[in-house]
Amino acid sequence: MTVDPVLLIVIPLAAAFLVPLTSLFSKAIARWIPLLGLLGMALVIGLDFGDLYDGAVTSTTGGFDPPWGISIVMTPFGGLLAAGMIGVALYVLLSGVGGRDGKNGVVYSTMVMMATTGGVGMVITGDLFNMFVFLEITSIAGVVLAAMPRDNDRKGLNWRGAAVYAVVGGVASFLVLAGIGLLYGATSTLNIAQMASRVGDMDAFVAGTAFLLMLIGFGIEAELFPLNGWAVEVYRGSRWGTSSIFSTVIGKAGLFALLRMSFIVIGPAIKGDFVMDILLWGGAATYLFGEAAAFTSRDMYRMLGYSSIGVFGLLTASFSIGTGDGVRAGVLLIIGHMLAKPLLFSMMAHAGRRYSGDVPLKALRGMIRSSPAGALMMTVGILALIGMPPSPTFWGKYFLFSGAGSSEQWVLVGILVVGTVIEAGYLGRLIFNIFDVRKDTRENGLPLARGIMGAVAVFMIFLIGVMPGPLHDIIELVIRELLQPLTYIRWGVI
Numbered sequence: 001m002t003v004d005p006v007l008l009i010v011i012p013l014a015a016a017f018l019v020p021l022t023s024l025f026s027k028a029i030a031r032w033i034p035l036l037g038l039l040g041m042a043l044v045i046g047l048d049f050g051d052l053y054d055g056a057v058t059s060t061t062g063g064f065d066p067p068w069g070i071s072i073v074m075t076p077f078g079g080l081l082a083a084g085m086i087g088v089a090l091y092v093l094l095s096g097v098g099g100r101d102g103k104n105g106v107v108y109s110t111m112v113m114m115a116t117t118g119g120v121g122m123v124i125t126g127d128l129f130n131m132f133v134f135l136e137i138t139s140i141a142g143v144v145l146a147a148m149p150r151d152n153d154r155k156g157l158n159w160r161g162a163a164v165y166a167v168v169g170g171v172a173s174f175l176v177l178a179g180i181g182l183l184y185g186a187t188s189t190l191n192i193a194q195m196a197s198r199v200g201d202m203d204a205f206v207a208g209t210a211f212l213l214m215l216i217g218f219g220i221e222a223e224l225f226p227l228n229g230w231a232v233e234v235y236r237g238s239r240w241g242t243s244s245i246f247s248t249v250i251g252k253a254g255l256f257a258l259l260r261m262s263f264i265v266i267g268p269a270i271k272g273d274f275v276m277d278i279l280l281w282g283g284a285a286t287y288l289f290g291e292a293a294a295f296t297s298r299d300m301y302r303m304l305g306y307s308s309i310g311v312f313g314l315l316t317a318s319f320s321i322g323t324g325d326g327v328r329a330g331v332l333l334i335i336g337h338m339l340a341k342p343l344l345f346s347m348m349a350h351a352g353r354r355y356s357g358d359v360p361l362k363a364l365r366g367m368i369r370s371s372p373a374g375a376l377m378m379t380v381g382i383l384a385l386i387g388m389p390p391s392p393t394f395w396g397k398y399f400l401f402s403g404a405g406s407s408e409q410w411v412l413v414g415i416l417v418v419g420t421v422i423e424a425g426y427l428g429r430l431i432f433n434i435f436d437v438r439k440d441t442r443e444n445g446l447p448l449a450r451g452i453m454g455a456v457a458v459f460m461i462f463l464i465g466v467m468p469g470p471l472h473d474i475i476e477l478v479i480r481e482l483l484q485p486l487t488y489i490r491w492g493v494i
Contacts, residue, residue, distance in 0.1 A: 002047070002048060002051050002057060003044050003047045003048055004059050004072075005044065005048060005057050005058075005059050005072045005074045005124055006059050006061060006072050007040075007041075007044045008041050008044050008045065008074075008082065008117075008120050008121075008124060009072075009117065009120070009121055011037055011040040011041055011044070012034075012037045012038070012040075012041060012113050012114065012116070012117040013117065014037075015033050015034060015036065015037030015040075015113065016034075016037070016110055016113065016114055016117075018030075018033050019033050019034065019106060019110050023106050027105075027106055030106045031105050031106050031109060033110075034093065034106075034109040034110050034112065034113040035090075035093050035094070035109065037113050038086060038089050038090050038093065038113055038116065039090070041086050041116075041117075041120065042086050042087075042090065045079065045082055045083050045086060048074065048079070049079060049083065052074070052075075052076045052079045052080075052474060052477070053076075053473055053474055053477070055075075055076075055477070055491055056073050056074060056075045056076070056488075056491035056492070057074040057079070058071060058072060058073050058074070058126070058491065058492070059071070059072040060072070066126070066127070066189075066191040066193075066194060067189045067190060067191045067194060070125070070126075070127045070130050071125075071126035071127060071191060071193075071492065072124055072125060072126060073124065073125070073126035073192075073193070073488075073491055073492045074124040075124075075477075075478075075481050075488065075491060076474045076475075076477040076478050076481060077123075077256070077331075077478045077481050077482065078123040078124045078256070079124075079474075080331065080334075080335075080474065080478070081119075081123045081252055081253075081256055081334070082119075082120045082123055082124055084248065084252070084334065084335065084338040085116050085119045085120055085123075085248065085249045085252065085253075085338075086116060086120065087338070088116075088244055088245065088248045088249060088338055088342050089112050089113065089115075089116040089245070089249065091244070091342050091346075091453050091456075091457065092112055092241035092244055092245065092342065093109055093112060093241075094449060094452075094453050095241070095346055095447075095449055095450045095453045095454075096447060096449045096450060107144070107148070108145070108148055108239075108241075111141045111144045111145045111148075112141075112145065112241065112245060114137060114140075114141040115137075115138055115141035115142055115145060115245050115249055115250060116245070116249055117134075117137060118134045118135065118136075118137035118138030118139075118141060118250075118253070119134075119138055119249040119250060119252065119253035121133075121134030121137065122134045122135060122138065122253040122254075122256060122257055123253060123256045126191060126192050126193060126492045127190050127191055127192065128180050128183065128184075128190045128191075128192055128195065129180060129184075129190045130190075131192075131257060132173070132176055132177055132180055134253075135172075135173060135176060135221070135253075135254075135257070136173060138221075138249075138250050138253060139165075139169040139170075139172070139173060139221075139250075142165060142169065142234075142245070142246065142250050143162055143165055143166045143169065144162075145238065145239075145242040145245060145246075146158060146161045146162040146165050146234045146237070146238050146242060146246075147159065147162035148238075148239065148242070149237070149239075150237075150238070150239050150240075150349075158237040158238060159237070160233050160237060161230070161233035161234035161235075161236065161237040161238060162234070162237075164229075164230040164233050164234075165230050165233075165234050168220055168229075168230045169220070169221075171217075171220070172216070172217040172218070172220040172221055173217070174217075175213045175214070175216050175217035176213065176214055176217035176218060178213050179209075179210040179211075179213035179214040179217065182206055182209055182210040182213070183195060183202075183206075183210050183265065185206075186198075186201070186202045186203065186206045186207075186210075187199075187201070187202065191492070192260070192261075192264065192265065192488075192492060193488060193489045193491070193492025194492075195265050196264045196265050196268070196485050196488065196489050196492075197489050199265060199266075199268045199269040200269075202269040204269065204270055207266050207269035207270050208270055208274075210266060211261075211262070211266045211270065211275060214257075214258065214261050214266070215258065215278065215282075218254045218255070218257045218258035218261070219254075219258060219282075220254070221250060221251060221253065221254025221255075221257075222251055222252075222254035222255040222258055222312050222316070223251050223254075223286070223308070223309045223312045224282055224283070224286050224312060224313065224316060225282065225285050225286035225289045225290075225309075225313065226289075228286070228309050228312075231246070231251075231305060231308075231309055232293075232302055232305045232306060232309070234246055234305075235247075235301050235302065235304065235305025235306075235308070236299065236301045236302050236305065236358070237301075238301075239349070240345040240346050240348065240349035241345075241346075243301065243304070243305065243308075243345050244341060244342040244345050244346070246308075247305075247308035247311075247337070247341050247345075248337065248338045248341060248342060251308070251312055252334065252338075255312060255315060255316065258279075258316075259316075259319055259482065262275050262276075262279060263319075263482045263483070263485065264482075264485050264488050264489075268485055273322075276320045276322050277320075279316055279317075279319070279320035280316075280317055280320035280321065280409075280412070281317075282313075282316065283312075283313045283314065283315070283316030283317030283318075283320060284313065284317045284412055284415045285313065286309060286310065286312060286313025286316065287310050287311075287313030287314045287317060287415065287416075287419050288310075288313070288415060288418070288419055289309070289310070289313070290306045290307065290308070290309035290310025290311070290312070290313055291306075291307070291310040291419045291422040291423050291426075292422060293306040293309070294306035294307045294310060294422075294423070294426050295422050295425055295426040297426070298358075298360055298361060299358035299359060299360065300348050300352060300359045300360070300361060300363065300364075300430075301348075301358070301359055302358070303426060304341070304344055304345060304348065307341075307385070307423070307426075307427075308337075308341060310419065310423070311333070311337050311341075314333060314400075314416075314419070315330050315333055315334060315337075317412065318330035318333060318396070318400050318403070319482065321400075321403045321404060321407055321409065321412075322407075322483065323403045323406065323407055323483075324403075324479045324483070325399045325400070325402045325403030325406065326399075326400070326403040326404075326407075327475070327478055327479045327482055327483065328396075328399040328403075328475055328479070329396045329397070329398075329399035329400035329402075329403055330396070331396075331471075331475050331478055332392045332393070332395045332396030332399065332468070332471075332475075333392075333393060333396035333397070333400070335392045335396075335464060335471075336384060336385070336387075336391055336392035336393030336394075336396055336461070336464075337385070337393070339384065339392065339457050339460050339461050339464075340381045340382075340384040340385045340391075340393070340457075340461065341381075341385070342457065343377060343378070343380075343381040343454055343457040343458070344378060344381040344382065344385065346450055346453070346454060347374045347375075347377055347378035347381065347454065348363075348364075348378070350371065350374055350446060350447070350450060351363050351364050351367050351371065351374065351378075352364075361429060361430065361433050362433065364378075364430060364433040364434050365433045365434075365436050366436060366437050366438075367433070367434045368434055368435050368437065369437055371445060371446050373446050373451055373454075374446040374451070374454070375434045375435075377451075377454040377455070377457075377458055378430070378434060379431055379434060380458045380461060381457070381458075381461075382427045382430055382431055384461045384465075385423075385427060386420070386423055386424050386427055387420070389465060390462060390465030390466045391461050391462075391464075391465040392461070392464045392465055392468065394465060395465070395468055397416075397420070400416065401413065401416060404416065
């Protein structure tokens with residue numbers, strides 16, 4: 001059964017419209033509306049997911065064919081990311097994030113839904129200007145989320161991150177819009193598939209300038225070095241749910257947009273490997289920077305934030321190898337990160353909830369006694385993030401080393417080895433503190449909702465790690481989608 005994918009946009013927008021109206025007479029009911037909106041999105045993606053094995057699920061708005069109508073092109077890559085984004089948002093809300101205050105809870109839940117809507121819109125739209133609109137929705141929701149403090153934060157750490165992201169996000173939007181203007185002037189269309197079919201007529205200088213603008217604009221959202229100075233401030237001052245949304249929804253949407261334009265439009269317009277080389281070594285530099293900075297961090301929010309920055313670099317480098325194994329690695333690493341990082345953020349926040357500002361590593365000390373379930377779940381998340389089997393990240397790193405080796409990218413192989421050792425070092429410190437029982441600790445029972453959602457994440461990590469086979473066919477379609485631009489053009493030209 002195929003459902004119009006435009007409902008992935010319509011349902012949450014309608015829910016967002018209902019929230020303030022409903023909250024006038026019942027905040028209790030209003031608090032449930034964003035969750036129902038996300039469940040509606042999950043139903044749509046679930047009904048359409050089987051069709052992704054045959055290609056893209058497409059739709060047009062208003063009954064007009066492109067370029068007059070805006071096209072929705074949910075490709076296998078976009079569908080996988082959309083499913084992951086919706087899953088993370090549900091994890092955040094179902095875990096009880098949003099605070100006990102009614103107004104605060106309603107606003108927070110609504111912004112989580114809107115950030116997810118923007119991210120999903122970016123990965124399923126077939127129109128470049130429409131992608132910019134969704135980028136704006138995501139950015140605005142992200143600023144509001146970053147400005148909302150943790151329940152016990154009395155140091156105002158949230159305001160710095162929100163202010164920096166508001167300024168930097170505005171710059172990113174301006175640069176992306178300028179790049180869109182250049183591409184529209186060169187191709188006379190905003191439909192991405194039509195634009196890709198006309199790259200042969202595009203001047204290389206125009207394409208290169210557009211690439212530079214979008215590299216900076218989308219690179220800011222994707223937290224690529226050296227454009228990611230804002231990110232750690234957001235991670236440091238935000239709630240764990242906000243950090244999860246930034247690392248798995250907002251950042252992944254920015255990375256998707258950069259990859260879509262680089263592989264499908266700009267890369268083919270610029271002869272040679274210039275675009276892929278820039279992304280490859282930029283990603284490698286981001287990976288090393290993120291892992292090294294995480295290793296030196298003593299605040300766990302900063303540590304996991306820098307870890308996410310490193311993962312974005314790893315993902316960028318994986319896809320930019322430009323081979324089937326590179327794309328396989330990228331997809332599996334995305335899945336692994338989307339499962340492990342919200343789990344780590346939530347368990348870390350539970351362990352450190354008594355701290356009013358930075359959360360030191362000692363907050364985990366003796367967690368295996370004070371909160372055994374949370375300790376075991378966090379340990380699974382840590383091992384999954386490192387890439388221990390069985391986990392999706394293990395398979396992702398296997399294909400990454402295979403792809404880098406077969407492409408004779410030996411410098412990249414060395415960077416991957418160094419980064420993995422550093423990652424194991426700082427994440428190993430977390431495990432050491434979790435199982436350090438030399439000091440008596442107070443009972444710190446895990447809330448039921450958070451425990452259930454954590455158990456779901458652990459189950460999915462093991463399930464996909466042990467049985468990645470069902471993803472094989474759809475990952476092969478993602479390879480065709482990215483490495484063979486004509487595949488996307490055929491899907492997107494409605």
